[in-house]
Amino acid sequence: MSRPADRLRVAMQKSGRLSDPARNLLKQAGFQFRSSDKDQLFCYGDGCAVDLVLVRDDDIPQLIAENVCDLGIVGRNVLQEKALELRGTAHAGLQELMPLAFGGCRLSLAVPNGLDWRGPSDLDGRRIATSYPELLGEYLQQQGIGAEIVALKGSVEIAIKLGKADAICDLVSSGATLVANGLKETEILLQSEAVLACQNTPFGDGRDALLADFLARIDGVMKVQASKLILCQTGKRELDAVLRLLPDAVAPVISPVWGDDEALNVQALCTSAVTWQRLEAMKSAGARGLMVLPVEKLLA
Numbered sequence: 102m103s104r105p106a107d108r109l110r111v112a113m114q115k116s117g118r119l120s121d122p123a124r125n126l127l128k129q130a131g132f133q134f135r136s137s138d139k140d141q142l143f144c145y146g147d148g149c150a151v152d153l154v155l156v157r158d159d160d161i162p163q164l165i166a167e168n169v170c171d172l173g174i175v176g177r178n179v180l181q182e183k184a185l186e187l188r189g190t191a192h193a194g195l196q197e198l199m200p201l202a203f204g205g206c207r208l209s210l211a212v213p214n215g216l217d218w219r220g221p222s223d224l225d226g227r228r229i230a231t232s233y234p235e236l237l238g239e240y241l242q243q244q245g246i247g248a249e250i251v252a253l254k255g256s257v258e259i260a261i262k263l264g265k266a267d268a269i270c271d272l273v274s275s276g277a278t279l280v281a282n283g284l285k286e287t288e289i290l291l292q293s294e295a296v297l298a299c300q301n302t303p304f305g306d307g308r309d310a311l312l313a314d315f316l317a318r319i320d321g322v323m324k325v326q327a328s329k330l331i332l333c334q335t336g337k338r339e340l341d342a343v344l345r346l347l348p349d350a351v352a353p354v355i356s357p358v359w360g361d362d363e364a365l366n367v368q369a370l371c372t373s374a375v376t377w378q379r380l381e382a383m384k385s386a387g388a389r390g391l392m393v394l395p396v397e398k399l400l401a
């Protein structure tokens with residue numbers, strides 16, 4: 102199916118864990134939409150050349166692979182599973198363009214608490230239930246483990262209780278669901294988060310320029326989200342020690358303090374997490390009056 106060359110069509114989850122953060126990301130990047138039908142499955146870009154298609158997350162990679170959509174916001178777990186499934190077919194060639202820093206989780210193996218776990222080879226000859234048969238199959242092959250994969254669409258965590266499997270391979274975030282089902286996480290197969298996905302070949306038409314603009318805006322939002330402005334004072338002798346705790350600061354501004362020859366003002370834009378531990382370390386190194394401010398817009 103051919104796609105109009107003057108608009109980008111982005112697929113995202115209609116409702117679920119990724120839908121609100123994906124909507125917010127697009128909103129922060131300045132894209133606005135209006136629904137075109139009563140089911141609200143298609144949203145036209147309002148004053149922008151980007152349209153939205155709202156679907157189940159599992160359908161997103163296939164829609165991209167078949168050129169129905171140009172881009173998608175989807176979990177790396179879903180994207181990689183589909184990419185493996187489509188390997189060697191006419192629709193191969195899905196790729197991850199950019200991680201989006203939300204929807205974080207991991208695809209992990211878990212076994213009953215009571216099982217004495219020595220390593221992945223314990224799974225030899227066992228049955229493993231999963232909704233990710235391709236990713237699990239690849240892992241088992243790499244590890245040289247001969248286990249049977251029991252492919253299930255959902256409710257993987259109860260497969261053991263139902264006698265359908267000896268272990269599971271499922272998505273984990275806090276681990277609370279595993280604990281509630283008497284399971285323990287043993288191996289991580291994949292660290293996942295929401296990503297921007299597309300095909301690995303250029304469109305060869307006007308969409309390439311639209312994609313470049315789209316990526317630049319999303320990248321700008323991601324940088325702002327990660328950025329914090331740190332303000333503090335310190336003594337001249339402590340300045341080096343304080344700056345060593347700001348390795349990600351882009352050209353920090355150091356200025357004198359009125360009426361105090363020994364003190365300096367420090368202003369630093371940091372591009373990675375500013376944790377309490379980091380602030381406490383700065384205080385111990387001689388920083389005073391520490392203040393961390395969010396950044397609203399950045400134009401380099």
Ligand code: ATP
Pocket residue numbers: 114115116117118119156157158159175176177178179204205206272273274275293294295
């Ligand atoms: P849909 O109706 O669209 O098929 P779903 O039930 O398959 O929805 P969600 O549960 O909303 O999907 O999860 C969507 C994505 O969120 C997952 O594919 C994964 O990338 C991410 N995610 C983050 N944390 C978790 C978690 N604890 N469990 C499952 N998915 C998670």
Ligand code: ZN
Pocket residue numbers: 157158159
């Ligand atoms: Zn799904």
